[in-house]
Amino acid sequence: MAKTVAPVYDPQAIEPKWRDAWKKAGLFRAREDGNKPKFYNLVMFPYPSGPLHMGHFRNYVIGDAFARYKLMRGFNVLNPFGWDAFGLPAENAAIQSGIPPRVSIEGNIAISKHELDLMGVLYAWDREVTTSNEDYYRWTQWLFLKFLEQGLAYKQKAWVNWCPKDNTVLANEQIVNGVCWRCGTKPTKKELEQWFFKITAYAQRLLDDLNKLDRWPERVKVMQANWIGRSEGADLDFFLEREGKLRVFTTRPDTVFGATFMVVAPEHEILPKIVTPDQRAAVDAYIERTKAETEIERLSTEHEKTGVFSGAYAINPFSEERIPIWIADYVLANYGTGAIMAVPGHDSRDFEFARQHKLPIRRVIGPSLDAADKPLDTAFEAYDGVLVNSGAFNGLSVKEGIERITAEAERKGIGKRTITYRLRDWLISRQRYWGVPIPIIYCPDHGIVPVPDRQLPVRLPAEVEFRSDGQNPLAHTPSFVNTTCPKCGKPSRRETDTMDTFVDSSWYFLRYASGDDPSQPFDKKRVDYWMPVDQYTGGIEHAILHLLYSRFFMKVLFDAKMVSVDEPFAALFTQGMIHRNGYVMSKSKGNGITPDYMVEKYGADTGRVYELFIGPPDQDAEWNDRGVDGVARFLHRIWRQIVGEEDGVVPGMARVPSEELTRKLHETIEKVTRDVEAFHFNTAMSALMELSNAMQDYLQAGGRRNDAWEAACRDLTRLLGPFAPHLAEELWQRLGGEGLLVYQPWPEPDPTILRRAKVTVVVQVDGRLRDRIEMPAGIDQSDAQARALKSPNVERAIGGRRVQRAVHVPDRLINLVTG
């Protein structure tokens, strides 16, 4: 047996060499090039929080592998990266350590960049975006002013969610499970003047256009649809007994005859006008109590519905009954009209409230007309039934009832059809320093004055005093606050709130597309070339927040004719998280595997392939150190197979047919291609392992290093390119390949080779497997049946019965049915 000592696979020795070669070649330096189809590949950019671990890398490895794959497929690939660099952690660190946010962020970026590089993850760094850099945030300010101009940004006093730990307000989307999404603190309510973006103006389009997103995960679309929360119904006016009226929103106008009382939210503005003197003390006490409660406390009181009688009465416009008006916090001030008609017979919440406060419960929907007097021991909420105890409307179906009663209310001028959304406007003010200053000046004469374009950016001052009381340092920096009115020059004050960092991330993908244009936020022509993002990959935690905001931005810019598509992300992939020792891999849990460790112990390629192999990419996965060893073995073996020169020729042994190997190769090309397109990286990796196993079997059986073998080596190397790029480059070079592998075309399967001459046909008798028989491909049913009947196993299974019929799946299966 011929044997020469082959150098062993030494990733540390080869990896840096190839990274340098890619950089020198300008890998991923993208230009707008009409000759090739474009492919915009994007991973969600991170907040630069310091050292990365392998949990973070799942996203980047998937993104990098896909970008390299698309490159080999002949696309003009844009594969950029950047930093969502504004945000609270850097500011909190500054308060504790005194290190200015800009300094710590820059340090963290340098560390992260080094780690990405170590893992062979490359980007179009010439298009790098850092949201906290002046050349980016001046355009965030510019866009804010654009929104203001369009009437899509406004300032309003509102009851808002306040996080006492972070000392800032939060948007509704940023309360997750009743607590601050960032720090987990229970928010309280504050009434403050705040800046909002009018995302509700786009509620319907944001909902409708989910249908366009056929390459988004269903669950993300469902989450967004639920968040937008469209309800169809009617607004109805109830006249008050004394004077005035109270408007309610209901999705069930058909149940109006069952409205036996009304409920208004404690914050409702009508209250001072209607509360009677004898109830005033009780009402005031109740309002005070609800104000003190945080959201989470309101949730925990789910089972006891508190409330207080206002002393006032309204008249039900349909039944003409006199009904009491109550105040209760189970009615929300900022949904619908902040008031409801309570129909305890057909709404479980109203039912519970009526029970507790001894209010009448009336049935107005029943399974049939004769059920009118059947008592209700629970709210009957179903839509299948007929109206009862409803005067002229008795006997109508629920659907007809909704239609007719709404029409009647419209005719009488006391109501109208309405669509209500759960979505609220996006609160973007943050009372913190490390963010984009809102470009607004308050003039004693002119009020709110936008900063003129030519004065942008409003610079975030570097020299500020970080206060331990958590107050915004900007408000205490006179050189920032004090300015002059752009209109009249009078001494004026600057807005000291900064923008929610989700504003920064709502348009960064447009900036990438444009390079670093100093004259505008982005260049329409270049954006038109690249957009939409063809593949967006990131975490599920942004299912609502970032992904909804970005969609909103895109639609606003589309309406302003600044872009030509109104959905930013054509395809979305949300990868699962990596766990280790039972917890999500994280710095705080101390269970992180660092890229440095991986590279030192195994090499970057083992880390990359393991992260792709670990499990279905959209699901969480458990990191297994032994599994990493398995992948390392796989790559070592490939090295030995391709670089090693052990020949499998065994004297006297029959030559092993190389067609088998060639077919396996082409099946692998076909499978890996299909799997990568479908983001099934785990099965793509197992297909590569199978090919390597087949090559091993071939050598083992005495196969020679002939053309078939050479082809297998060459194509396996190319198939490895996107996943184990350093190893693949080295193998490519040693195989005598031209140029860099990363610029080689992806292999194509040969259909004539895939077409087998012989196939294994499964033979069943009455649906049970009895034999497997080699038959020529394309065999027809009667021939297949004839061959099947010759099998002793089949004969025994038939046992002398008659074959009544047969089911034939060409080239796969024949089932002989005797029964």
Place this chain on the structure above:
RNA sequence: GCGGGCGUAGCCGAAUUGGUACAGGCGCACGGCUUAGGACCGUGUGGCGCAAGCCAUGGAGGUUCGAGUCCUCUCGCCCGCACCA
């Protein structure tokens, strides 16, 4: 409560349209090579059975020539929303 998803080997997991259940990896066993190895290579590896074969995809039914896949019920787990009128 409403919405979405998932239950396959000792473990992670494969399985176009219903068509050979368990690919690949881990682990385990045995063997080889080694001074030695937790390295490397090879073989085997769902259960029962001497075998033919039978039983196996959370459980119970159903449709079908044929069900992990479709339908009904049921148990368990995960995720999202959660007093949204």
